[in-house]
Amino acid sequence: MKIPLITEIQRFCLQDGPGIRSTIFIKGCPLHCPWCHNPETQHTEKEFYYHSDKCVHCGKCVEVCPSGASTMETSADGKPVLNINRSKCAGCVNMSCIEACPTGAREAVGQQLEFDAIIKEVISDRPFYKNSGGGVTISGGDPLLFPKFTLEIAKKLKEEQIHVGIETSCFAKWEKIQPLLPYVGMFLVDIKSLDPIKHKETVGWPLEPILSNIQKLLESGANVRIHLPIIPGFNDTNKDFEAYVEFLRQFVEYNIHGVDALPYHVYGESKYRFLGRHDEYQFKNVKNMPAGNLKPLVQALKAAGIKKITIGGMVGMGGDKQKK
Numbered sequence: 001m002k003i004p005l006i007t008e009i010q011r012f013c014l015q016d017g018p019g020i021r022s023t024i025f026i027k028g029c030p031l032h033c034p035w036c037h038n039p040e041t042q043h044t045e046k047e048f049y050y051h052s053d054k055c056v057h058c059g060k061c062v063e064v065c066p067s068g069a070s071t072m073e074t075s076a077d078g079k080p081v082l083n084i085n086r087s088k089c090a091g092c093v094n095m096s097c098i099e100a101c102p103t104g105a106r107e108a109v110g111q112q113l114e115f116d117a118i119i120k121e122v123i124s125d126r127p128f129y130k131n132s133g134g135g136v137t138i139s140g141g142d143p144l145l146f147p148k149f150t151l152e153i154a155k156k157l158k159e160e161q162i163h164v165g166i167e168t169s170c171f172a173k174w175e176k177i178q179p180l181l182p183y184v185g186m187f188l189v190d191i192k193s194l195d196p197i198k199h200k201e202t203v204g205w206p207l208e209p210i211l212s213n214i215q216k217l218l219e220s221g222a223n224v225r226i227h228l229p230i231i232p233g234f235n236d237t238n239k240d241f242e243a244y245v246e247f248l249r250q251f252v253e254y255n256i257h258g259v260d261a262l263p264y265h266v267y268g269e270s271k272y273r274f275l276g277r278h279d280e281y282q283f284k285n286v287k288n289m290p291a292g293n294l295k296p297l298v299q300a301l302k303a304a305g306i307k308k309i310t311i312g313g314m315v316g317m318g319g320d321k322q323k324k
């Protein structure tokens with residue numbers, strides 16, 4: 001079984017499912033949404049953050065790098081400058097530069113943990129889950145990129161009587177999703193757009209399998225909560241809102257647990273910079289979307305009979321969801 005790299009196991013989460021939860025962020029996602037707030041979870045390979053404000057230009061990382069990915073140069077005004085050429089970085093096994101850095105200016109993104117260590121870590125908060133009706137959410141990235149691992153984690157946690165949530169785009173073969181049904185208490189599914197052309201062009205993969213999987217989940221009696229990330233200039237028009245309402249209206253009688261309308265926020269931008277990928281971030285001058293912009297969508301969903309709708313996540317109206 002391939003165990004993905006884990007970027008973080010975040011404790012005391014309140015927005016990734018019911019109650020107090022621990023969220024396992026796995027590294028790797030099939031989609032490439034240009035607004036992604038967790039770019040460190042997009043690629044399956046190890047990466048590192050470079051925090052320039054902590055760098056003292058000691059050159060230790062340059063000395064240990066086997067690929068010549070870092071060089072120390074001098075600026076026009078005589079100051080030392082560290083250049084990092086990520087295309088040369090082989091993400092060497094031990095990431096020697098991180099070990100060598102005395103100030104924490106380099107930080108590894110993605111840890112290879114043992115299966116048992118992951119389980120041990122998340123079950124340590126069992127009393128909090130029990131008292132709050134919470135549990136563990138597997139997020140990312142997308143857990144369905146590693147279906148065997150996700151299934152084994154879900155099985156083990158179910159055995160431990162811990163509620164399991166999965167946060168996913170649902171872009172996977174149904175055969176990878178179906179085995180999860182007995183073990184997963186809630187599927188938190190993102191729908192990026194209901195326009196098939198826009199979806200394919202922007203996130204790189206077709207919409208149809210996602211909608212078909214959502215339908216199958218609901219028809220199977222799974223508990224599904226829908227996430228609608230609303231992105232300026234991509235899916236924030238009345239036409240987009242109407243499409244969401246019409247699509248979700250047909251599932252009112254099913255086990256749809258609710259809908260979270262998630263306004264775009266800028267919190268992910270600094271991560272692109274730390275990863276040396278700021279050039280690819282297309283939302284540089286875009287501001288946080290006011291929660292009020294989503295009120296027409298919420299009202300229309302309510303009128304269609306959908307219950308338990310939030311703006312910003314499950315903890316309630318008005319807050320901003322930090323992840324995804």
Ligand code: SF4
Pocket residue numbers: 064065066067068069070088089090091092093095096097098
């Ligand atoms: S991870 Fe390895 S190859 Fe990449 S910059 Fe650091 S030392 Fe060099």
Ligand code: SF4
Pocket residue numbers: 054055056057058059060061062082100101102103104105106
């Ligand atoms: S080892 Fe750390 S502090 Fe020294 S030059 Fe490299 S990144 Fe900067």
